[in-house]
Amino acid sequence: MSIWEYANPKKFMQTSSWALPWVTGLAVLTLLTGLVWGFFFTPDDFRQGSTVKIIFIHVPSAMMAINCWAMMLVTSLVWLIRRHHVSVLAAKAAAPIGITMTLIALFTGAIWGQPMWGTWWAWDPRLTSFLILFLFYLGYIALWEAVEDPDTAADLTSVLCLVGSVFALLSRYAVLFWNQGLHQGASLSLDKEEHVADQFAHPLWLTMAGFVLLFVALVLLRTRTEIRARRLRALEARERMA
Amino acid sequence: MLALLLRDLRLATRAGGGFGLSLAFFLIVTVLVPFGVGPEGGTLARIAPGILWVGALLSCLLSLDRIFALDREDGSLDLLATAPIPLDGVVAVKSLAHWLTTGLPLTLAAPVLGVLLNLPQSGFLWLTLSLLLGTPALSVIGTFGAALTVGLKRGGLLLSLLVLPLYIPTLIFGAEAAKRGAEGLATGTPLLMLAGITAGTVAILPFAAAAAIRVNLR
Amino acid sequence: MMLSVHDLAVARGGITILDGVSLTLGAGEALVLRGPNGIGKTTLLRTIAGLQPDIAGRIDLPPEGAAYSGHADGLKATLTVRENLTFWARIYGQSDIAPALSAMNLETLADRDAQNLSAGQKRRLGLARLLVTGRRLWLLDEPTVSLDTASVGLFAESVRAHLAAGGAALMATHIDLGLDEATIFDLAPFRAKPPRPGQGGDFDGAFA
Numbered sequence: 144m145s146i147w148e149y150a151n152p153k154k155f156m157q158t159s160s161w162a163l164p165w166v167t168g169l170a171v172l173t174l175l176t177g178l179v180w181g182f183f184f185t186p187d188d189f190r191q192g193s194t195v196k197i198i199f200i201h202v203p204s205a206m207m208a209i210n211c212w213a214m215m216l217v218t219s220l221v222w223l224i225r226r227h228h229v230s231v232l233a234a235k236a237a238a239p240i241g242i243t244m245t246l247i248a249l250f251t252g253a254i255w256g257q258p259m260w261g262t263w264w265a266w267d268p269r270l271t272s273f274l275i276l277f278l279f280y281l282g283y284i285a286l287w288e289a290v291e292d293p294d295t296a297a298d299l300t301s302v303l304c305l306v307g308s309v310f311a312l313l314s315r316y317a318v319l320f321w322n323q324g325l326h327q328g329a330s331l332s333l334d335k336e337e338h339v340a341d342q343f344a345h346p347l348w349l350t351m352a353g354f355v356l357l358f359v360a361l362v363l364l365r366t367r368t369e370i371r372a373r374r375l376r377a378l379e380a381r382e383r384m385a
Numbered sequence: 386m387l388a389l390l391l392r393d394l395r396l397a398t399r400a401g402g403g404f405g406l407s408l409a410f411f412l413i414v415t416v417l418v419p420f421g422v423g424p425e426g427g428t429l430a431r432i433a434p435g436i437l438w439v440g441a442l443l444s445c446l447l448s449l450d451r452i453f454a455l456d457r458e459d460g461s462l463d464l465l466a467t468a469p470i471p472l473d474g475v476v477a478v479k480s481l482a483h484w485l486t487t488g489l490p491l492t493l494a495a496p497v498l499g500v501l502l503n504l505p506q507s508g509f510l511w512l513t514l515s516l517l518l519g520t521p522a523l524s525v526i527g528t529f530g531a532a533l534t535v536g537l538k539r540g541g542l543l544l545s546l547l548v549l550p551l552y553i554p555t556l557i558f559g560a561e562a563a564k565r566g567a568e569g570l571a572t573g574t575p576l577l578m579l580a581g582i583t584a585g586t587v588a589i590l591p592f593a594a595a596a597a598i599r600v601n602l603r
Numbered sequence: 604m605m606l607s608v609h610d611l612a613v614a615r616g617g618i619t620i621l622d623g624v625s626l627t628l629g630a631g632e633a634l635v636l637r638g639p640n641g642i643g644k645t646t647l648l649r650t651i652a653g654l655q656p657d658i659a660g661r662i663d664l665p666p667e668g669a670a671y672s673g674h675a676d677g678l679k680a681t682l683t684v685r686e687n688l689t690f691w692a693r694i695y696g697q698s699d700i701a702p703a704l705s706a707m708n709l710e711t712l713a714d715r716d717a718q719n720l721s722a723g724q725k726r727r728l729g730l731a732r733l734l735v736t737g738r739r740l741w742l743l744d745e746p747t748v749s750l751d752t753a754s755v756g757l758f759a760e761s762v763r764a765h766l767a768a769g770g771a772a773l774m775a776t777h778i779d780l781g782l783d784e785a786t787i788f789d790l791a792p793f794r795a796k797p798p799r800p801g802q803g804g805d806f807d808g809a810f811a
Binding site: 285286305313316321 | 529533534536537540543546547549550551553554557558561574575578582590593596597600601603
């Protein structure tokens with residue numbers, strides 16, 4: 144029994160159809176508990192008031208925005224090396240989820256930033272990095288959409304994901320340099336989760352777990368859709384040949 | 386390899402080769418900026434390094450889709466891929482040809498346009514130097530983008546969408562070096578980073594681009 | 604042996620179209636691929652040329668053995684005939700283009716821009732490109748498109764000379780070149796059958 148067995152589309156469909164309801168249920172349960180706990184059973188911050196509670200959406204979505212790209216990088220590599228279709232279809236399925244997570248992080252950040260800093264947007268290194276990540280997702284998805292042949296699209300997007308990862312990292316450091324080189328250190332820093340009190344940390348951990356589960360559920364669901372779409376394509380092609 | 390370089394240079398300078406188009410575009414963009422931000426000398430001097438870098442970057446983008454699309458149309462790319470020269474080498478030579486016909490002229494034109502934007506005296510050397518170090522990276526990254534989109538009928542817009550995010554680090558370090566130079570500050574770090582990016586992209590991206598072309602040809 | 608293809612399967616757009624193709628080609632031999640449109644002549648030639656991967660089977664080809672010529676001639680409109688030809692000669696490490704010019708009757712056009720040539724003249728230039736590659740095996744895809752009768756004769760003549768000099772040619776063409784040396788190779792029997800459900804292993808189980 145090796146992990147590569149799940150790279151077989153048939154096996155993947157069987158396993159995922161069994162696992163999907165459980166993962167979905169668990170995701171709903173964890174998210175609901177975490178969010179209710181976070182929103183209603185934590186005290187207001189003495190400085191930030193109740194606005195701080197957006198942390199329970201903002202931080203997990205930001206985390207998943209990055210993790211999703213990391214997952215796409217791994218699955219793209221698996222496709223390039225081992226040619227498993229499920230792997231690259233999972234990457235394709237994950238991209239729209241990742242870009243949504245990035246958008247949620249950016250929007251909740253803006254909503255949080257307005258009362259805190261008095262501005263919706265600042266060219267803080269971290270904010271800028273997320274904007275750049277958004278652009279990378281956009282390019283990746285656009286390339287999938289533009290190329291008609293699925294295997295060609297899979298190869299090209301995987302190469303782009305690989306090269307893009309390097310450049311995304313490079314951009315991260317470039318941005319840090321850019322806004323801390325000449326100017327004083329960023330006056331607006333988002334490094335809050337490092338010193339959040341325990342009473343915030345516990346529900347935060349729960350919502351983070353919830354977002355991971357939600358992500359897994361959505362990727363499974365969307366990968367199943369992609370596999371079905373590929374099967375449909377193959378059936379149509381066979382129809383034309385016969 | 387040399388034959389390929391000479392052919393590409395010759396094609397670029399013949400009628401319809403598009404040589405000079407990027408330069409004209411660069412000029413126009415630079416001329417438009419004062420109309421947008423006002424003629425006040427201090428403002429222009431402050432933003433000049435950044436504007437010139439962004440302008441050079443956009444002008445570079447303009448000619449990217451010609452790198453492979455024309456060769457693809459007339460079948461040359463098929464023939465080059467089956468010829469006894471490595472495809473990575475073909476890609477590298479084509480990047481070089483693109484830089485010689487686009488990046489280098491832009492670099493040489495930038496100081497002249499700097500005069501229009503009231504660039505401080507101390508900035509000219511650093512602007513030229515940063516462009517000289519950075520534009521090869523723009524050409525190589527652009528060649529990679531062109532390789533990804535060579536199979537597409539209308540890949541021009543997609544090409545910009547793919548390539549521009551990849552240009553961000555080069556732009557940041559390049560413009561930073563030019564800006565610091567203009568303000569009389571030390572430029573060592575950004576210039577070194579810029580050189581590093583150029584060296585890294587030249588070493589690695591031709592292989593990725595060749596792989597993308599092989600995928601697109603089959 | 605110039606080319607030996609064993610049990611080859613090729614695909615277009617992810618679908619196997621030819622299956623179990625075996626052929627051999629020795630020095631001085633020519634093979635003409637026949638079959639209705641869409642059977643996969645171009646795909647087969649491109650696969651042998653190494654432009655796309657095969658699905659199954661084996662292709663034995665001496666390294667640096669083949670020169671491929673596709674539908675498009677790879678000519679640059681703003682370069683002259685001589686410049687175009689010199690370029691390809693140098694890519695293949697050759698230098699002398701005079702014999703190719705004269706074989707394709709292009710001497711008088713040598714300094715004309717390729718954009719000012721007629722379709723047939725362009726095609727002749729494309730075939731002259733084959734001559735300057737110095738390769739012994741030619742892979743030709745519809746080499747006689749837009750050629751007039753005289754030019755077809757010219758082309759047949761150069762193929763004959765190539766074969767006589769120990770070369771070989773594999774080509775896809777519909778018209779009769781009048782080459783006695785050429786053997787007809789019909790691709791119709793190798794048309795791949797559409798896979799039935801359950802066939803083709805686990806991959807098919809999910810995808811088709």
